[in-house]
Amino acid sequence: MQRLLAIAWLTWKAAFRFRLFIVVAVLLLASVVALPILIKDDGTARGFTQILLTYTLSTITALLGLSTLWLACGTLARDIEDCQIQVVAVKPIARWQIWLGKWLGIMSLNAALLFISGASVYALLQWRAGRLPADEQKVLRNEVLVSRGSAKIPTMEKEIEAQTEEVLQDRIKKRPVENAYLPEVKKQIREQVKADLQVVPPGYSRQWEIELGPAHRYLRDQPLFLRVKFNSAEKSPSGTFDGVFGAGVPRKTQLWRSDMLSLAPDTFHEIEITPNCFDENGVLTLTFGNPNTTALLFPLEDGVEVLYREGGFGLNFVRGLTIIFCWMGVLAALGLAAASFLSFTVAAFFSMGVLAMVLCSGTLANAVSEGTIGGYNAETGSKPGTAADTVIIPAFKAVLKVINLAKDFSPVDSLSTGRTISWGTLGVAFGRIILLLAGIIALFGIAVFTRRELATAQGTQ
Amino acid sequence: MNSRRLYKTSLLLLAALLLTGSGILQRSLNRDRDEFGLTRVQPLENAPPVLAFTTVALGGFRGLISNTLWIRANELQDEDKFFEMAQLADWITKLEPHFVQVWLVQAWNMAYNISVKFKDYSDRWRWVERGISLLRDDGLRYNPNETLIYRELGWFFQHKMGQNLDDGNMYYKQQWANEMAKIFDKRDPNLDELIHPETPEQKERARLLREQYKMDPQFMKEVNQTYGPLEWRLPEAHAVYWAALGLKVAKENPSKIKPDDLITLRRVIYQSMQLSFHRGRLVTNPLAERFEFGPNLDIVQKVSDAYEQAAEEDVKNRDHILRAHRNFLRDAVYFLYEYNRLPEAASWYKYLGEKYPDKNLMEGLTNSTPSHVTLDQYAVYRVIEDVNEGMDQKRVQAIIEGMLANAYQSLALGEDERAAGFRLLAEKVRTWYESNTKTRFESIPIPPLKDIQRDVLTRLLDPQQGLPPSYRAAIRAKLPELGPEPAPDTSTNAPAAVTNAAPKLSNR
Numbered sequence: 001m002q003r004l005l006a007i008a009w010l011t012w013k014a015a016f017r018f019r020l021f022i023v024v025a026v027l028l029l030a031s032v033v034a035l036p037i038l039i040k041d042d043g044t045a046r047g048f049t050q051i052l053l054t055y056t057l058s059t060i061t062a063l064l065g066l067s068t069l070w071l072a073c074g075t076l077a078r079d080i081e082d083c084q085i086q087v088v089a090v091k092p093i094a095r096w097q098i099w100l101g102k103w104l105g106i107m108s109l110n111a112a113l114l115f116i117s118g119a120s121v122y123a124l125l126q127w128r129a130g131r132l133p134a135d136e137q138k139v140l141r142n143e144v145l146v147s148r149g150s151a152k153i154p155t156m157e158k159e160i161e162a163q164t165e166e167v168l169q170d171r172i173k174k175r176p177v178e179n180a181y182l183p184e185v186k187k188q189i190r191e192q193v194k195a196d197l198q199v200v201p202p203g204y205s206r207q208w209e210i211e212l213g214p215a216h217r218y219l220r221d222q223p224l225f226l227r228v229k230f231n232s233a234e235k236s237p238s239g240t241f242d243g244v245f246g247a248g249v250p251r252k253t254q255l256w257r258s259d260m261l262s263l264a265p266d267t268f269h270e271i272e273i274t275p276n277c278f279d280e281n282g283v284l285t286l287t288f289g290n291p292n293t294t295a296l297l298f299p300l301e302d303g304v305e306v307l308y309r310e311g312g313f314g315l316n317f318v319r320g321l322t323i324i325f326c327w328m329g330v331l332a333a334l335g336l337a338a339a340s341f342l343s344f345t346v347a348a349f350f351s352m353g354v355l356a357m358v359l360c361s362g363t364l365a366n367a368v369s370e371g372t373i374g375g376y377n378a379e380t381g382s383k384p385g386t387a388a389d390t391v392i393i394p395a396f397k398a399v400l401k402v403i404n405l406a407k408d409f410s411p412v413d414s415l416s417t418g419r420t421i422s423w424g425t426l427g428v429a430f431g432r433i434i435l436l437l438a439g440i441i442a443l444f445g446i447a448v449f450t451r452r453e454l455a456t457a458q459g460t461q
Numbered sequence: 462m463n464s465r466r467l468y469k470t471s472l473l474l475l476a477a478l479l480l481t482g483s484g485i486l487q488r489s490l491n492r493d494r495d496e497f498g499l500t501r502v503q504p505l506e507n508a509p510p511v512l513a514f515t516t517v518a519l520g521g522f523r524g525l526i527s528n529t530l531w532i533r534a535n536e537l538q539d540e541d542k543f544f545e546m547a548q549l550a551d552w553i554t555k556l557e558p559h560f561v562q563v564w565l566v567q568a569w570n571m572a573y574n575i576s577v578k579f580k581d582y583s584d585r586w587r588w589v590e591r592g593i594s595l596l597r598d599d600g601l602r603y604n605p606n607e608t609l610i611y612r613e614l615g616w617f618f619q620h621k622m623g624q625n626l627d628d629g630n631m632y633y634k635q636q637w638a639n640e641m642a643k644i645f646d647k648r649d650p651n652l653d654e655l656i657h658p659e660t661p662e663q664k665e666r667a668r669l670l671r672e673q674y675k676m677d678p679q680f681m682k683e684v685n686q687t688y689g690p691l692e693w694r695l696p697e698a699h700a701v702y703w704a705a706l707g708l709k710v711a712k713e714n715p716s717k718i719k720p721d722d723l724i725t726l727r728r729v730i731y732q733s734m735q736l737s738f739h740r741g742r743l744v745t746n747p748l749a750e751r752f753e754f755g756p757n758l759d760i761v762q763k764v765s766d767a768y769e770q771a772a773e774e775d776v777k778n779r780d781h782i783l784r785a786h787r788n789f790l791r792d793a794v795y796f797l798y799e800y801n802r803l804p805e806a807a808s809w810y811k812y813l814g815e816k817y818p819d820k821n822l823m824e825g826l827t828n829s830t831p832s833h834v835t836l837d838q839y840a841v842y843r844v845i846e847d848v849n850e851g852m853d854q855k856r857v858q859a860i861i862e863g864m865l866a867n868a869y870q871s872l873a874l875g876e877d878e879r880a881a882g883f884r885l886l887a888e889k890v891r892t893w894y895e896s897n898t899k900t901r902f903e904s905i906p907i908p909p910l911k912d913i914q915r916d917v918l919t920r921l922l923d924p925q926q927g928l929p930p931s932y933r934a935a936i937r938a939k940l941p942e943l944g945p946e947p948a949p950d951t952s953t954n955a956p957a958a959v960t961n962a963a964p965k966l967s968n969r
Binding site: 039040041042043044046047048050051054237238239240242261262263264267268269271416 | 541542543544545546547548551573574577578579580584587588591626627628629
């Protein structure tokens with residue numbers, strides 16, 4: 001351990017020698033101070049806080065990511081090129097310890113920088129929130145500077161599957177379906193069955209029961225937030241539809257009813273529900289009345305959700321920063337792995353290239369969903385299907401799977417919308433990003449570095 | 462060493478001289494570029510240094526960056542994340558400051574698409590205002606000669622705020638009225654005070670008008686004289702202002718204007734004037750502490766002129782415009798009648814007959830041309846048409862009761878003319894019913910107007926289920942014969958008694 005710490009300490013010294021630590025720290029602090037002055041928000045305290053969180057955390061991630069890659073490439077590749085590594089390698093220390101020591105050094109630097117910038121963002125948010133009027137503070141503390149858990153309506157997959165199968169068999173008995181068309185017929189029947197559970201016809205109401213789970217024990221006397229989204233069968237001239245929500249069961253729980261709301265389709269709306277509308281088992285009964293002349297459809301997946309306060313913002317913020325820290329771990333491993341067998345410039349170029357590919361993962365995902373790298377006709381859904389696609393699309397899929405190991409966690413998004421990043425999520429993130437992704441890259445880097453003949457490196461000397 | 466220093470100094474001086482020279486020449490070069498059509502893009506005017514630098518330094522890459530930002534904006538909008546939209550719209554438009562469609566699309570997106578995504582009207586209003594401010598404060602600043610931006614700005618006022626398609630339209634109007642009330646505190650403001658402000662208070666109002674709302678009081682005065690008197694606290698007046706300003710700019714740059722652009726600007730003017738006529742008068746309701754809207758009957762002539770001018774200039778749509786003009790005249794006659802301005806109603810009815818002599822006034826009734834229908838018959842028909850009902854006794858009585866209730870409420874709000882108009886119409890509707898049903902054996906008579914009036918008043922003055930106390934007090938103040946409201950009888954649950962004497966509403 002002492003050897004690892006010694007190498008880590010050397011990395012710290014190198015970071016100070018390059019003035020990297022000071023420069024990055026100043027840049028991070030400057031971004032925290034300057035961004036609130038430069039960016040234009042939507043005019044609400046909530047919007048300002050969301051944009052502040054998004055922009056500052058994104059800038060911190062970008063700055064730290066770039067500096068991590070640069071330092072990781074520089075600290076190993078330049079040591080090799082300058083032949084300084086030979087002085088270290090002849091000491092009683094294993095190659096893997098050198099590699100891991102450098103990684104630990106970079107990560108401890110990142111931890112320090114992330115702590116400084118994160119603390120600045122947190123202090124800035126609290127300071128600004130404290131200066132707001134009481135009602136805006138309340139909105140902020142309830143919707144953004146909070147850690148909110150959620151409960152959704154059951155997706156009823158089993159019931160849908162069973163009913164689909166039943167209707168399909170009935171249909172086949174009455175009128176046989178060719179095998180080739182069977183999947184399509186089944187898909188259509190499934191959608192019909194699903195629609196019955198999602199649609200609120202005009203002039204009717206629908207009821208949902210949402211189980212709040214163990215959380216209901218500490219949710220007494222606390223407001224809940226209904227998060228809803230619906231699709232409409234027709235377009236309304238005003239762009240909105242009327243609707244009334246209700247919660248609770250008569251003579252059993254507190255009752256709540258909204259005013260007549262003017263709601264846009266295909267959009268998430270958050271509506272506050274008065275406390276104590278759920279029963280002793282933690283079941284919240286919700287109703288929606290549709291006074292329009294068209295049917296409205298609440299998707300089972302995300303149409304109806306209840307958000308509730310699960311904890312404070314501080315700890316959630318720390319967990320969010322920890323996920324960002326995990327991302328830095330992968331970048332540090334990537335930079336070190338590249339520097340293990342490449343010169344500094346090539347390693348830096350290679351690492352940046354990989355980073356660019358990660359940033360372009362949207363394009364990769366698009367190509368995968370279209371099934372081709374070009375010539376897809378969005379209107380007809382047709383694709384030419386070139387020979388290159390047979391190789392490239394599976395390759396893209398594999399790359400996406402690897403990238404998504406890290407990208408599936410979006411702490412900036414969760415923090416700016418006041419969603420809980422649970423300890424479980426953090427654990428999974430750590431496992432996938434650090435242990436799996438960074439671990440594999442590290443193993444590769446260590447293996448290459450161990451086998452490398454250091455004396456053959458032709459540096460700038 | 463000294464000669465080297467001298468050489469360097471002279472080079473610096475030369476550089477400074479050349480820079481100054483190019484700075485002086487730049488203006489005339491830009492003018493010549495514009496004049497000879499050597500560039501598609503006009504030189505950037507009024508831009509802050511950062512924007513001027515960005516547009517030059519980024520060159521062709523500006524488009525790429527703008528596209529990337531646009532894609533991000535679309536993605537965020539799809540995910541219902543709107544808090545970044547203002548910033549992204551700002552960057553996108555600043556990167557393409559001369560691309561008019563970029564301004565129009567971004568502003569429209571904020572005012573129309575994003576605003577309705579919010580359930581609270583206050584949130585919606587913020588986005589509507591942001592769309593307006595993007596065009597007015599920035600779009601016009603960099604593109605002062607683009608008529609499309611004036612047209613769009615006028616349209617936001619006319620359609621988004623003025624019309625009732627958005628459920629939040631009344632909130633928008635109320636908020637706009639509140640904002641404008643800081644500058645125009647009365648219906649016919651003294652615009653000279655804002656053109657040549659003298660007192661600190663006038664100076665502050667003029668500053669607000671010029672700096673925040675980017676409006677020129679001198680031009681407002683011209684607009685008011687041409688199309689008004691307009692109620693500047695309402696959005697329609699501003700729609701007329703921006704469209705008129707667009708026309709003025711178009712006249713100054715005739716070579717750059719397409720005829721269709723002018724037609725759309727004129728359309729905004731006459732349509733907004735028509736809206737102004739319908740509800741272009743603010744009625745302060747001190748009892749409910751809010752504004753209400755009434756028709757602006759003083760601009761009938763100017764609205765009619767605007768229609769006729771538009772019909773003359775827009776040959777392609779002449780028939781549509783004339784049809785709209787005829788409908789406007791029908792409304793004008795009815796509204797004037799409703800407000801008891803009978804001589805004006807008669808005069809416009811006559812004009813309607815002269816202008817469109819062979820057009821039926823009543824839907825589905827042949828031979829109902831102006832020469833065959835009297836003004837009274839037409840007014841009564843409009844009432845019946847409004848409720849889309851025929852000879853049903855209950856329905857007609859309900860209409861009469863509604864009119865009398867309106868008459869008393871108008872009286873409470875100080876709208877005496879309107880009250881008298883409603884009373885007159887109630888009388889006419891009753892007379893019409895009687896004359897149309899007297900030959901029918903099975904018809905049920907409607908009670909005398911005096912009785913209906915008494916019942917309506919009893920209901921309105923009922924302390925339990927009637928109007929709010931402030932309204933009741935206002936009605937009693939206007940009709941002293943009613944006396945003060947009796948003290949509530951605490952011994953029984955019976956409602957307070959109301960006098961049986963039907964108060965008289967003047968038909969002034």
